[in-house]
Amino acid sequence: MIRTVTGDIEPDQLGVTYSHEHLVATPPPWMAAKDPDLVILDLDAAIEEARMFRDAGGRSMFEASAWDYGRDPHALAAIAAATGVQIIATAGFNKGLWFEGRAGDWPIERYEELMVTEVVEGIDGSAVRGGVVKFGSGYNSISAAEERVIRAAARAHRRTGAPLHGHTEAGTMALEQIAILREEGVDLRRVAIAHLTRNVDPWYHRQVADTGVYLCFDQLSKVRYGPESGRIDALIALIEAGHVDQLLVGGDLARRSDLYAYERGPGLRYVLETWIPRLRAELRERGSDEDRVERIVQALLVENPRRYFDFTEPYPCR
Numbered sequence: 001m002i003r004t005v006t007g008d009i010e011p012d013q014l015g016v017t018y019s020h021e022h023l024v025a026t027p028p029p030w031m032a033a034k035d036p037d038l039v040i041l042d043l044d045a046a047i048e049e050a051r052m053f054r055d056a057g058g059r060s061m062f063e064a065s066a067w068d069y070g071r072d073p074h075a076l077a078a079i080a081a082a083t084g085v086q087i088i089a090t091a092g093f094n095k096g097l098w099f100e101g102r103a104g105d106w107p108i109e110r111y112e113e114l115m116v117t118e119v120v121e122g123i124d125g126s127a128v129r130g131g132v133v134k135f136g137s138g139y140n141s142i143s144a145a146e147e148r149v150i151r152a153a154a155r156a157h158r159r160t161g162a163p164l165h166g167h168t169e170a171g172t173m174a175l176e177q178i179a180i181l182r183e184e185g186v187d188l189r190r191v192a193i194a195h196l197t198r199n200v201d202p203w204y205h206r207q208v209a210d211t212g213v214y215l216c217f218d219q220l221s222k223v224r225y226g227p228e229s230g231r232i233d234a235l236i237a238l239i240e241a242g243h244v245d246q247l248l249v250g251g252d253l254a255r256r257s258d259l260y261a262y263e264r265g266p267g268l269r270y271v272l273e274t275w276i277p278r279l280r281a282e283l284r285e286r287g288s289d290e291d292r293v294e295r296i297v298q299a300l301l302v303e304n305p306r307r308y309f310d311f312t313e314p315y316p317c318r
């Protein structure tokens with residue numbers, strides 16, 4: 001069962017999926033004032049992006065905006081209703097920089113109870129439920145509050161069966177996040193680590209993949225973080241190392257300048273219309289036949305999301 005904002009669906013209904021996006025989001029007010037490019041609160045623009053995604057062949061997406069990043073369950077339900085795109089919403093938190101001002105002193109149990117409520121009952125008192133439990137850390141560090149959130153997320157995951165999603169800052173601290181999850185008894189095959197494409201380091205990626213987690217290849221189109229070739233090479237290196245079943249893709253487009261509906265940026269059609277054709281071409285150039293190219297694309301867009309976003313039976317401690 002996969003939990004979307006408009007209800008639970010069977011994994012076979014998920015279809016072509018982006019595994020880390022933002023439709024309606026904003027950082028806290030102090031950051032929004034400093035960097036207004038990060039404020040994407042226009043519902044009509046979000047609907048336009050979701051329509052372009054659907055018209056490019058998209059069916060579903062994980063909307064990764066958390067408690068501390070302007071998440072709006074009513075807007076997500078409205079976008080799903082207007083476009084037919086199946087949206088998976090986020091329970092939990094992003095990173096300390098965003099949540100510590102309002103919730104930095106909470107004990108583990110309070111984070112955990114909020115996350116469980118968001119998955120089981122609804123987000124912010126709505127009937128819209130979270131389909132993923134999120135946590136995160138900062139650049140090259142995990143604060144004490146972030147560690148409590150990671151432990152809380154692990155426990156909320158074990159109580160609900162919802163998959164886990166980790167924000168890494170610039171692709172750092174993935175192995176440290178995983179070590180905490182392991183201490184909490186998490187089945188690492190139920191975890192995705194995001195933003196490792198900000199740290200294009202094939203050896204490091206292999207260490208992460210060897211733990212069994214999914215690696216979310218997001219930031220696609222963001223040349224400001226390095227050319228597309230680096231992300232493509234790193235993805236193909238993981239495929240050649242036998243990790244094709246652990247890869248997810250998305251754009252993580254969270255700036256007005258990233259989105260077509262605001263500023264004619266690449267937008268939510270980019271991965272399907274531009275990036276996947278390039279990946280196909282590069283796989284062919286490196287000797288893959290059509291069958292293999294197709295199997296890889298299906299794994300990234302359909303098969304892996306179908307497995308990753310599916311809830312498992314709860315396995316609470318005690």
Ligand SMILES: [Zn+2]
Nearest residue numbers: 020064252254
């Ligand atoms: Zn994101």
